[in-house]
Amino acid sequence: MIHLTEPHGGVLKELYLSVEDAAPFKAKAQDYPSWDLTPRQLCDLELLLNGSFSPLDGFLNRADYQRVVEDMRLADGTLWPMPITLDVSEEFAGQLGRGDRVALRDPEGVLIAVLEVGDVWQPDRLHEARQIFGDADERHPGVFHLLHRTGPVYVGGRLYGIEPPTHYDFPQLRGSPRELRASFAKLGWQRVVAFQTRNPMHRAHQELTLRAVQQAEANLLIHPTVGLTKSGDIDHYSRVRCYEHLLTTYPEPTTALHLLNLAMRMAGPREALWHAIIRQNHGCSHFIVGRDHAGPGRDQFGQGFYEPYAAQQLIAHHQDELGIRMLAFPEMVYVRERAQYVPADDLRAGETMLTLSGTEFRRRLQEGLDIPEWFSYPEVVAELRRTHPPRRQQGFTVFFTGLSGSGKSTIANALMVKLLELGGRAVTLLDGDIVRKHLSSELGFSREHRNINILRIGFVASEITKNGGIALCAPIAPYTVTRREVREMIAPLGGFIEVHVATPLETCEARDRKGLYAKARSGVLKEFTGISDPYEAPEHPELVIDTRDCSPSEAAQRILLKLEGLGYIRGRSS
Structure with a gap:
């Protein structure tokens, strides 16, 4: 385990063992119970091992889990809003005891890490849903996943990283927290604004990020989530190609693109706080939080699951504990008379606001209809039309x-x-x-x-x-x-x-x-x-x-x- 300390990031815990230290674990792995990781678990494990989830040193034990669910803190009082747990079947859990070791493998059987078991317990998942998501409504994708796709038993314990998961796609864009910190230091970037997204970026996003870096007098890290997002989201291959087109619209030496293999929970305010801590671990000094950050959309009544600016309010409440500053932004709207995007609360009397909702944008893509140039860049629209035909x-x-x-x-x-x-x-x-x-x-x-x-x-x-x-x-x-x-x-x-x-x-x-x-x-x-x-x-x-x-x-x-x-x-x- 490697501990690094850098500006803005605090202590970074990397859980990978050296080749020498990993050898005894690899030699004995065939004797350990073996668990094949689900796609979500593999995402979580990668970010635990590379330090993105610092200060965690493994999947949460019971005491940490219970306090995170109730108070958004680990058992020692450290701020942490999201339970990171290894869920397994009752049959598998039945063979485990404290101190046992478990071989954690990817879908091809590659040994990624070894878990030293601390606690094994059955959680109250309905209570967890209400605490983490604010509701038990199964129309919320995070609630549905928790109640119907999560194993009934949790296993917590310390991790020993053996080998990083393999990514064949965009390897040059997959920087770990340590690598991003080193890159920022080499470039002389002392102030870095992180922008989280799970969607393609259009003109409103570009305007928002430009305003953010000007306000913070900082450089920009576009840091999209490319792990598991919401069902129906545009695939990350298409999105990354769109981001690469968008990079050309920024001043060249001021902006970087890196990918985060995060499994989102769509937990609104709690998730926004989690995202901020993750970007702090990557060495960023500022984090953009917009309207309905990490919200899953609307419920059956057309209402959002969270208040529009609840995420901003939660992060502001904990701002003094964070090593990263929030840049809170309202919704950006296009004003026809000014031919530019402005914050919605800057709209003047008599001005015409033009909007195109995500639903309407997708409808136009699906039906091959025109998409106005004020909404997005031609290169981005062309990429999306290529991969998402009518x-x-x-x-x-x-x-x-x-x-x-x-x-x-x-x-x-x-x-x-x-x-x-x-x-x-x-x-x-x-x-x-x-x-x-x-x-x-x-x-x-x-x-x-x-x-x-x-x-x-x-x-x-x-x-x-x-x-x-x-x-x-x-x-x-x-x-x-x-x-x-x-x-x-x-x-x-x-x-x-x-x-x-x-x-x-x-x-x-x-x-x-x-x-x-x-x-x-x-x-x-x-x-x-x-x-x-x-x-x-x-x-x-x-x-x-x-x-x-x-x-x-x-x-x-x-x-x-x-x-x-x-x-x-x-x-x-x-």
């Missing part, structure tokens, strides 16, 4: 869900024929029975196995969608959480249209050609959807169809009209 050129998935016998497969077959008639894209039908035969023949019908089967269907559909094809999926898919996982798997890659075939149970049972419902009623078939196992109806599908009211052909035509209205297909007359 909807009519994208692949998409139509995901049917409904009870057995509701008519899903029949409608899917009718729709497939109509789409083949239109032409232009390859069409693949992933019917529940067909997938069971060819991809999931070893699975039963327990809740766990049903989820695995649906996620396999989702994965295949995501690959078809990503490559411009059409996937028609027709499983029962009875569980809300699993359907949401499938949506989040596919939606960033193209279209996702959920169709609830809402034919009532009594109608489905009356149609039962295979006698499945009768077997379920008699107890021969266990865990049968609609009888002994629940069907959780979708709350907000793109389309609802009841086959009592229409034929398969009519239902397929309704879906075609929906696809045409969304812009994914063109009718023959278009």
